Amino acid sequence: MTGPALLLLLAGLAFVGWLSARARAVAFRAPKRRFSSLPGHHAWYVALWTILPPLAFLGVWSLVSPALVTDAVLATPAAAQLPPPGFERASILSEARELAQGDAFGAFQPLARALEPAYAAAQARYDWIATAVALLLALAGGGWAYTRVRPGFAARTRTERIVMGLLLAASLVAIMTTIGIVVSLIWEAGRFFARVPAADFLFGTHWSPQVIDPRDPGASLGALPLFWGTFFIGAVIAMAVALPFGLMSAIYLTQYATPRVRSWVKPMLEVLAGVPTVVYGYFAALTVAPYVRDFAVGIGVETASSESALVAGSVMGIMIIPFISSLADDALAAVPASMRDGSLAMGATPSETISRVLLPAALPGVVGGVLLAVSRAIGETMIVVMAASGVANLTLNPFESTTTVTRQIVDLLTGEAEFDSPKTLAAFALGLTLFVITFLLNMIALSVVRRYREAYE
Amino acid sequence: MSNHPPKITATHVNVWYGAKKAIDDVSIDIDQDSVTALIGPSGCGKSTFLRTLNRMNDTVANARVQGDIRLDGEDIYSPDMDVVQLRARVGMVFQKPNPFPKSIYENVAYGPRIHGLASSRSELEGIVQTSLKRAGLWEEVKDRLSDSGTALSGGQQQRLCIARAIAVDPEVILMDEPCSALDPIATAKIEELIHALKGRYAIAIVTHNMQQAARVSQRTAFFHLGQLVEYGATTEIFTNPREERTRDYITGRYG
Ligand SMILES: Nc1ncnc2c1ncn2[C@@H]1O[C@H](COP(=O)(O)OP(=O)(O)OP(=O)(O)O)[C@@H](O)[C@H]1O
Numbered sequence A: 001m002t003g004p005a006l007l008l009l010l011a012g013l014a015f016v017g018w019l020s021a022r023a024r025a026v027a028f029r030a031p032k033r034r035f036s037s038l039p040g041h042h043a044w045y046v047a048l049w050t051i052l053p054p055l056a057f058l059g060v061w062s063l064v065s066p067a068l069v070t071d072a073v074l075a076t077p078a079a080a081q082l083p084p085p086g087f088e089r090a091s092i093l094s095e096a097r098e099l100a101q102g103d104a105f106g107a108f109q110p111l112a113r114a115l116e117p118a119y120a121a122a123q124a125r126y127d128w129i130a131t132a133v134a135l136l137l138a139l140a141g142g143g144w145a146y147t148r149v150r151p152g153f154a155a156r157t158r159t160e161r162i163v164m165g166l167l168l169a170a171s172l173v174a175i176m177t178t179i180g181i182v183v184s185l186i187w188e189a190g191r192f193f194a195r196v197p198a199a200d201f202l203f204g205t206h207w208s209p210q211v212i213d214p215r216d217p218g219a220s221l222g223a224l225p226l227f228w229g230t231f232f233i234g235a236v237i238a239m240a241v242a243l244p245f246g247l248m249s250a251i252y253l254t255q256y257a258t259p260r261v262r263s264w265v266k267p268m269l270e271v272l273a274g275v276p277t278v279v280y281g282y283f284a285a286l287t288v289a290p291y292v293r294d295f296a297v298g299i300g301v302e303t304a305s306s307e308s309a310l311v312a313g314s315v316m317g318i319m320i321i322p323f324i325s326s327l328a329d330d331a332l333a334a335v336p337a338s339m340r341d342g343s344l345a346m347g348a349t350p351s352e353t354i355s356r357v358l359l360p361a362a363l364p365g366v367v368g369g370v371l372l373a374v375s376r377a378i379g380e381t382m383i384v385v386m387a388a389s390g391v392a393n394l395t396l397n398p399f400e401s402t403t404t405v406t407r408q409i410v411d412l413l414t415g416e417a418e419f420d421s422p423k424t425l426a427a428f429a430l431g432l433t434l435f436v437i438t439f440l441l442n443m444i445a446l447s448v449v450r451r452y453r454e455a456y457e
Numbered sequence B: 001m002s003n004h005p006p007k008i009t010a011t012h013v014n015v016w017y018g019a020k021k022a023i024d025d026v027s028i029d030i031d032q033d034s035v036t037a038l039i040g041p042s043g044c045g046k047s048t049f050l051r052t053l054n055r056m057n058d059t060v061a062n063a064r065v066q067g068d069i070r071l072d073g074e075d076i077y078s079p080d081m082d083v084v085q086l087r088a089r090v091g092m093v094f095q096k097p098n099p100f101p102k103s104i105y106e107n108v109a110y111g112p113r114i115h116g117l118a119s120s121r122s123e124l125e126g127i128v129q130t131s132l133k134r135a136g137l138w139e140e141v142k143d144r145l146s147d148s149g150t151a152l153s154g155g156q157q158q159r160l161c162i163a164r165a166i167a168v169d170p171e172v173i174l175m176d177e178p179c180s181a182l183d184p185i186a187t188a189k190i191e192e193l194i195h196a197l198k199g200r201y202a203i204a205i206v207t208h209n210m211q212q213a214a215r216v217s218q219r220t221a222f223f224h225l226g227q228l229v230e231y232g233a234t235t236e237i238f239t240n241p242r243e244e245r246t247r248d249y250i251t252g253r254y255g
């Protein structure tokens, strides 16, 4: 039976269970007596017990069945001609599977064609087993729940508990996914560091993953220029643009703007935050880059590149302005109005009040916001893929080309490459480093912001 | 009445918040040598009136003030009046202590710094010390001037705010319920302080506490629904009010 049909059938069974439980509960309802549960509660209790066990089973089954099917196929005589485990073998098997499922139009590898019947047969057999087990579970769960529908049975609290379990499971999915990602990142990075010394990777200054000496891969995988480029573009140039503009617009909006102006300007700043990063990317590459290069050449910088750090960094800064502005806005708004009144009543002008009282008071909040913004900027990918260079360069000159960690990860993983060469694995090591840095930045920023909030409660 | 001309004369003052009238035709003189108490039920406009005297209502977007208010005969609402100078001459202490999140020293030094009152470091230190002494806080904080002002107790914070106001050497000090957030002991300290400051500064104080008004002030103004009901010597108002409404309010029969 196909997946959708099976799901429909299970839903039908649940509905039948719902109806019959309800009918049974209605039957024992008596006037002048109060029951802990209404017929609807009994109905849902049975319906949930009918549909959840088979769904849980199918979920687990979909994870293990491909392996079972493949094992069955490998046990057939046709599989004896397969090449030894490796890339080729995996590709033949996956092609055979696609043929069997009708997803592929033709076979490129004759062996795949030969394996197709075995695949189809194994698939059909296991599908049949899954269907049978799922239906049995539905009937067993629903039937058992149905026998519990009695006047004194607290179906209401039981249903509540099941719903709570479902909600918990939903939140666990997100947490488990995160943990899974981190674990796989650490795992792959571990394989990388088994071949390349961590010190070479973290402190080496030569980065050229295209030509790796197999005897000393660490020599050309020194990521320091990437870390520097990331920091230079994301934390220095981008912040040099975003911080003054973001802060000043926040000051204007909280201290000077009338409510009318504020109600116009704030949403417009938020539109800036909604522009897709790829649009910023081509704005940087097509509009800003030529202009900046010409300007740099004009003032006599011969080494000026059209993929300069300045272009990617400043466009990234523009992207971050609304982010800084809204965080600084929050920080300034959290400073009690009595602080401002106190200063004004001393005869301070509004700008003295802002620079001497409000900003110092809001500083921790602003610093926290800037740290969050930096962590966003260094993880930003699209702008640097489009506007930054792919060549690592340890430079202080903003007109020269620089590359970033994210840009290099994209470069390392696009194009063909074996999945266990130092070159590909380096992407995971970079990813892990980036993850650790952004994670730390976020933790520090959040704790700074939280402590600051508490100070004014 | 003293024989000096009044420090502040307010005549026919009206204040609106948007379309709502909060002060209706109020005329009051604030004496140089005495403490003037403003009393009245909540929402009657005491704070609003007080804030017209140093133009703090300018910071409220929809507030509008009309009438004639003079400080030493000078119209404070005239276009020539420098608000910054005015607020340096007419200091204010708020209901809730609001020290800046800076050190005790910096809190007091704030005003002298922005107004350039001290030409040297030692002169500034002198001003800070005198102000803290006048506010009766010096003995308690002299060994920890670099601690944060917000780390003091509520009563100490309020005296710090008074020291901060004194530091710019104002002529008038406006206090809006300065003791309402304080316990009786801290309140007694502030009242003592008001006694000590009387004469040097003209003082106007808003209070909800009848005994406090009777203790600290020489003149009392009773406000009701934005109007000035009665204004006169404190002893007179408390022992022999002319108006029924005043009598009801001070004997607690109001409402
Ligand atoms: N910013 C404002 N906007 C609009 N209306 C205001 C504003 N401030 C005060 N009001 C109104 O003006 C009237 C007088 O307020 P005010 O604060 O002067 O009263 P008060 O006598 O000081 O009261 P309390 O004893 O409770 O402090 C009140 O009705 C109040 O609602």
Ligand SMILES: [Mg+2]
Binding pocket: B046, B047, B048, B176
């Ligand atoms: Mg008030």
